[in-house]
Amino acid sequence: MSFPWAKHYEPKQPLMRWLDEKLPVPRLVYNAVGAGYPVPRNLNYFWNFGVLAGAALSIQIITGIVLAMHYAANGGVAFGSIESIMRDVNAGWFLRYAHANGASMFLLVVYIHIGRGLYYGSYKAPREMVWLLGVVIFLLMMATAFMGYVLPWGQMSFWGAQVITGFFSAIPVVGETIRIWLLGGFAPDNAALNRFFSLHYLLPFVTAGVIILHIWALHIPGSGNPTGVDVKGEQDTVPFHPYYTAKDAVGLGVFLLVFALLLFFSPNLLGHPDNYVEANPLSTPAHIVPEWYFLPFYAILKSFTADFILPAKLWGVLAMFGSILLLFFLPWLDSSPIRSANFRPAYRKFLLILLLDLFVLGYVGGAEPRPWVILMGQIASAYYFAHFLIILPIVARTERPRPLPNSITEAVLAKHAGLGPHKSAMAS
Amino acid sequence: MVRLIASLVGAAFVFVLGLALFGTVSDWITNPPPESAEHEFHREALDAGLPSNGVLGRFDRRQVQRGFQVFQEVCSACHSLKYVSFRDLRQIGYSEAEVKAIAKGWKIEQPSINAETGEASTRPNVPSDRFPSPFANEVAARAANNNALPPDLSLMAKARHNGANYIYSLVGHGYVNQPAELLRKFPGAKTPTGLHYNQYFANLNIAMPPPLTQDGQVTYSDGTRASVDQMAKDVSAFLTWTAEPNLEARHSAGFAAVIFILIFCFLAWGAYQNVWRDVKH
Numbered sequence: 001m002s003f004p005w006a007k008h009y010e011p012k013q014p015l016m017r018w019l020d021e022k023l024p025v026p027r028l029v030y031n032a033v034g035a036g037y038p039v040p041r042n043l044n045y046f047w048n049f050g051v052l053a054g055a056a057l058s059i060q061i062i063t064g065i066v067l068a069m070h071y072a073a074n075g076g077v078a079f080g081s082i083e084s085i086m087r088d089v090n091a092g093w094f095l096r097y098a099h100a101n102g103a104s105m106f107l108l109v110v111y112i113h114i115g116r117g118l119y120y121g122s123y124k125a126p127r128e129m130v131w132l133l134g135v136v137i138f139l140l141m142m143a144t145a146f147m148g149y150v151l152p153w154g155q156m157s158f159w160g161a162q163v164i165t166g167f168f169s170a171i172p173v174v175g176e177t178i179r180i181w182l183l184g185g186f187a188p189d190n191a192a193l194n195r196f197f198s199l200h201y202l203l204p205f206v207t208a209g210v211i212i213l214h215i216w217a218l219h220i221p222g223s224g225n226p227t228g229v230d231v232k233g234e235q236d237t238v239p240f241h242p243y244y245t246a247k248d249a250v251g252l253g254v255f256l257l258v259f260a261l262l263l264f265f266s267p268n269l270l271g272h273p274d275n276y277v278e279a280n281p282l283s284t285p286a287h288i289v290p291e292w293y294f295l296p297f298y299a300i301l302k303s304f305t306a307d308f309i310l311p312a313k314l315w316g317v318l319a320m321f322g323s324i325l326l327l328f329f330l331p332w333l334d335s336s337p338i339r340s341a342n343f344r345p346a347y348r349k350f351l352l353i354l355l356l357d358l359f360v361l362g363y364v365g366g367a368e369p370r371p372w373v374i375l376m377g378q379i380a381s382a383y384y385f386a387h388f389l390i391i392l393p394i395v396a397r398t399e400r401p402r403p404l405p406n407s408i409t410e411a412v413l414a415k416h417a418g419l420g421p422h423k424s425a426m427a428s
Numbered sequence: 429m430v431r432l433i434a435s436l437v438g439a440a441f442v443f444v445l446g447l448a449l450f451g452t453v454s455d456w457i458t459n460p461p462p463e464s465a466e467h468e469f470h471r472e473a474l475d476a477g478l479p480s481n482g483v484l485g486r487f488d489r490r491q492v493q494r495g496f497q498v499f500q501e502v503c504s505a506c507h508s509l510k511y512v513s514f515r516d517l518r519q520i521g522y523s524e525a526e527v528k529a530i531a532k533g534w535k536i537e538q539p540s541i542n543a544e545t546g547e548a549s550t551r552p553n554v555p556s557d558r559f560p561s562p563f564a565n566e567v568a569a570r571a572a573n574n575n576a577l578p579p580d581l582s583l584m585a586k587a588r589h590n591g592a593n594y595i596y597s598l599v600g601h602g603y604v605n606q607p608a609e610l611l612r613k614f615p616g617a618k619t620p621t622g623l624h625y626n627q628y629f630a631n632l633n634i635a636m637p638p639p640l641t642q643d644g645q646v647t648y649s650d651g652t653r654a655s656v657d658q659m660a661k662d663v664s665a666f667l668t669w670t671a672e673p674n675l676e677a678r679h680s681a682g683f684a685a686v687i688f689i690l691i692f693c694f695l696a697w698g699a700y701q702n703v704w705r706d707v708k709h
């Protein structure tokens with residue numbers, strides 16, 4: 001699709017030729033992730049994370065399908081069915097821990113993937129559609145992970161569902177009705193558990209579908225690269241296979257290593273002890289917290305403590321959803337034509353602040369609400385919105401970028417000659 | 429246009445956060461959060477030093493068996509173990525005959541029905557039964573425990589932060605006299621009657637009476653001296669096993685998996701170097 005010098009699929013075996021005539025799936029694969037897809041030669045390891053996210057989704061789907069063979073989505077027995085998976089099903093503990101920690105690995109990998117996009121300006125033209133589909137995938141993942149966390153029907157499952165569905169009751173007038181409709185009752189119960197299971201099974205496949213669109217949209221302009229400079233000619237690219245299949249294998253190995261360390265040696269590190277207590281609608285946990293990957297958004301929600309025209313709770317809910325939805329507008333908020341932050345000194349600094357800001361928000365989301373914690377959360381939330389909605393558009397207009405290399409090949413050769421003006425640690 | 433709307437939305441959020449921040453600060457000044465006894469007197473759990481800790485940790489079968497003995501003779505009077513079956517005891521080194529005998533001799537019988545009259549009755553336990561609850565239902569459990577509910581202990585070691593050490597500290601070293609300093613600072617925080625001061629319990633006052641009160645409360649069949657500290661350690665080892673019976677299999681599988689993945693990484697790295705050797709990047 002992308003460049004005129006892309007290699008063409010030429011089946012040599014009669015069987016493959018026959019298949020190519022009837023149903024050219026091998027051709028599709030060849031052009032998508034084989035030698036037929038030319039890719040910039042200078043990608044660094046941050047470009048591994050898309051493939052890793054795909055690997056993580058596959059792991060979730062495989063472990064999830066087997067778990068679903070043993071899981072019972074009924075409030076009376078769900079918790080016990082997880083325990084029998086852990087104790088009585090062959091390798092059940094492995095499946096369950098792989099799925100629970102796999103969700104964390106998936107979100108971790110996707111956060112790095114999104115961070116790569118922010119740093120290297122991957123959301124800019126001509127890849128806006130890739131970015132927009134990415135945000136849709138992110139939303140689907142969050143919904144899937146939230147509903148999955150409800151399934152073990154522990155205390156945090158139940159109270160998490162209670163708090164999150166409670167957001168809807170912040171909507172004026174009809175909110176409470178909507179909440180009851182969504183839950184199928186006044187509080188999370190069988191009806192809610194069953195529909196969450198149904199959707200938790202469905203959404204990963206919807207996600208897989210959107211991922212296909214995401215990759216399709218990517219292959220029209222082709223992959224970006226750490227310099228942000230467009231591909232100028234054949235010397236700037238290498239075929240995806242074997243070059244990036246080999247590099248992705250290295251990334252996959254490291255990913256699996258981290259995953260295995262977590263899964264086998266500290267499988268409950270990222271979980272909450274309260275989720276080993278069966279759901280009990282009559283006993284509220286001292287401290288309701290979501291999974292780690294939702295903490296920054298939870299912190300934003302909790303930071304809105306003042307009524308102003310709208311009630312504080314509604315502000316919090318709007319801001320929390322807004323904090324993600326604003327990502328949809330990013331390609332148009334940042335009007336700078338320079339993609340890579342390596343050449344945008346001011347943007348780079350603000351991005352670094354944003355990263356720290358997100359860690360602060362993550363801490364605040366999980367900490368006890370003492371006054372100084374709330375205060376920190378309010379400052380950090382304000383920066384989050386200011387960063388995307390105010391600072392970014394201004395920086396894009398006022399900053400003086402550093403000179404760009406003329407081409408990818410020039411940048412690579414300059415780096416190897418040791419005289420590149422942009423020898424950044426990120427652009428290996 | 430997008431940028432204009434964005435900056436207005438951004439300004440609105442920042443403004444409302446500013447108001448909220450003002451509220452937080454003024455509230456902090458005018459009415460600082462009260463100190464609480466829990467905050468000051470709650471202790472972090474001591475280390476039980478269990479051999480199952482650590483990356484390649486394994487259970488000490490003798491210790492877990494001693495812990496089972498403590499559970500059997502002390503804790504099972506009030507606590508259930510509903511996710512564990514008698515036959516699971518095979519995993520900690522009891523023989524089939526021993527398991528049968530333990531099940532048969534267990535003081536609490538399984539609820540059942542009389543085969544002829546259909547009336548409710550009980551029958552002796554068999555190895556496939558789960559450990560029965562000492563109380564017929566929650567009401568009975570509360571009635572016998574000053575309105576508190578003794579929780580099921582199967583998962584306790586995972587259901588509390590730092591669970592194994594917590595159980596050890598709670599029953600082994602938690603019951604002390606309420607510090608005079610606490611009462612001086614928080615006169616309203618005196619432990620109510622029916623509750624017991626315990627420095628490891630989240631709110632410091634627990635409904636469970638001290639279960640391990642004196643050395644030698646249990647006579648260990650392996651001859652180990654049964655100090656309170658030892659019994660607490662052993663029961664915490666036993667409850668670590670009930671919460672995570674597959675811990676050893678997990679550690680061994682992990683060890684093999686990591687070696688396998690390291691070999692994979694090594695090969696992948698070699699392939700990568702080889703494929704890219706002529707291309708500067």
Ligand code: HEM
Pocket residue numbers: 057060061062063064065066067068071082096099100103106141144145146147148149150151152200201203204205207271
């Ligand atoms: C987008 C991919 C997915 C994510 C992010 C995800 C996330 C989660 C999470 C966070 C849990 C709770 C883990 C726990 O604490 O026990 C969970 C549980 C579960 N998931 Fe998924 N999941 C995904 C895909 C799937 C798929 C495709 C299936 C089935 C076809 C599935 C079936 C289940 C089942 C049966 C449970 C309950 C068992 C358990 O809690 O361990 N999941 N999921």
